[in-house]
Amino acid sequence: MRDLDSQSQPQSSTLLEWYDHHARTLPWRISPADRAAGVWPDPYRIWLSEVMLQQTTVAAVKDYFHRFTSRWPTVADLAAAPDADVMGEWAGLGYYARARNLLKCARVVAQDYGGTFPDTYDGLIALPGIGPYTAAAISAIAFDRQETVLDGNVERVMARLYDVHVPLPTAKPQLKEKAAALTPAERPGDHAQAVMDLGATICTPRNPACGICPWRTPCAARAAGTATELPKKTPKKPKPTRLGIVYLARSAAGDWLLEQRPDKGLLGGMLGWPGSDWTDSPDHPTPAPPFEADWQLLNAEVRHTFTHFHLILRVMLAELPADFAAEDHQRVIARHDFKPTDLPTVMRKAFDLWKGR
Structure with missing residues (x-):
């Protein structure tokens, strides 16, 4: 791993400026302009999208998200839905434990929290089916809490930004530490989405577009010529x-x-x-x-x-x-x-x- 000199440290402000102009349009997202105008995301939609996106691509999730939110516009509506209807709408999205936990969580929020999601990491992680990543994502994106959101896109960006050659998953704590150091007190939700967008659109797994990356100057892997090799991963065992x-x-x-x-x-x-x-x-x-x-x-x-x-x-x-x-x-x-x-x-x-x- 290479250390970045003090003159080339990555700045969240640089990334946020890029995000303000290049943010992806997603059905659950509040745009940077609307967020700056005081519009807050709907925690229900953020939670639903994050659960759907686990182990699944944005492209695969969009239609499901539209159907769910059209049929069940609020968490109370979802909580009142018959299990069979929800499982039927989820069919084809995979990882079906998510759908069961979705219903459990919706019913806890509706019954124990009056239909309002907790606005802190600790409150969110206590809910059924919400783990560390999802709790951090919801608290940052929906409530602008200064939490560190670490998904596959963020791991890849951090591994390249700091030229980390320790393979995943061993490198996760190190990469989270790097991501936490960059998470700002102001606009942490937009920052989290900006890093994810950077990984999804520019710092892609193959053929990263380093020439137009807002963090190209401080990127240690770009300077070392190792960006396409990272992140390294421990070889998977053959599937039976x-x-x-x-x-x-x-x-x-x-x-x-x-x-x-x-x-x-x-x-x-x-x-x-x-x-x-x-x-x-x-x-x-x-x-x-x-x-x-x-x-x-x-x-x-x-x-x-x-x-x-x-x-x-x-x-x-x-x-x-x-x-x-x-x-x-x-x-x-x-x-x-x-x-x-x-x-x-x-x-x-x-x-x-x-x-x-």
Whole structure:
């Protein structure tokens, strides 16, 4: 790591001047001009966007954000929503524990805080589903608290600005310390968004546009010619592959058999097809059909990748008996009520294979 001399220290004021002219337009953001005019962000929208953006890109989140805020404009509206409606709107966004925690948090805010979010880091981090990053982001952006916001974009900017070669995640405390030292007492919310915008639009993972960066002069990695090498990351272990079976059963009238998965675990609380356990064994998983029938194997497989493993699902098809009696965790969805978009992505892939067979 190179030390920056006192004549070339990065200044938040330089970055904020750039941000005032180049801030991204985002549906949850208050522009720098509006913020300067005294308009405050809606903490509900900031919280919702930050939860949606965890492990997800801005491009993927925008449409979901618009749908959620149109359907549930306030945290009280969301708190009163049926679980199934919220999980259905979340379908396809992934990391479904976020949706469960979203509802838990909304209900705590509505019931215990009168529908008003706490305005401090300590108050926010006590809420369900809000961790250190999210608490810092909300308190800085929504309430202009002097908190240090450290996401992947900020980590990359700090690693290059100070030429830090310690690999992530080991470097996180060091990079947070650097980011904290730059966070100003005035406009900390705009500063946090400015650093994130810098990483998203100029200090990008590949081919950073160093020539137009507002911090190009004090950037130690630019001077050393190492910007494209940073941040360094500890090599990831290869992902294992798991195998499973899903069972698509449809009645003569076009009704579908679905089941609600347990609240805990992957896809928790979501509707999906009945299926077997997912196994790491190279052998085929143990069949677990929801009823006895002449199940037919579809000549195609679902392939999907989660954070920690790849999944391959065989797809079995059968006709749902007219007299089928659903168990508590099962649902027979009428043809006109069935919406493939309510299914998580991996389950929708099975439906798409059936549809295209």
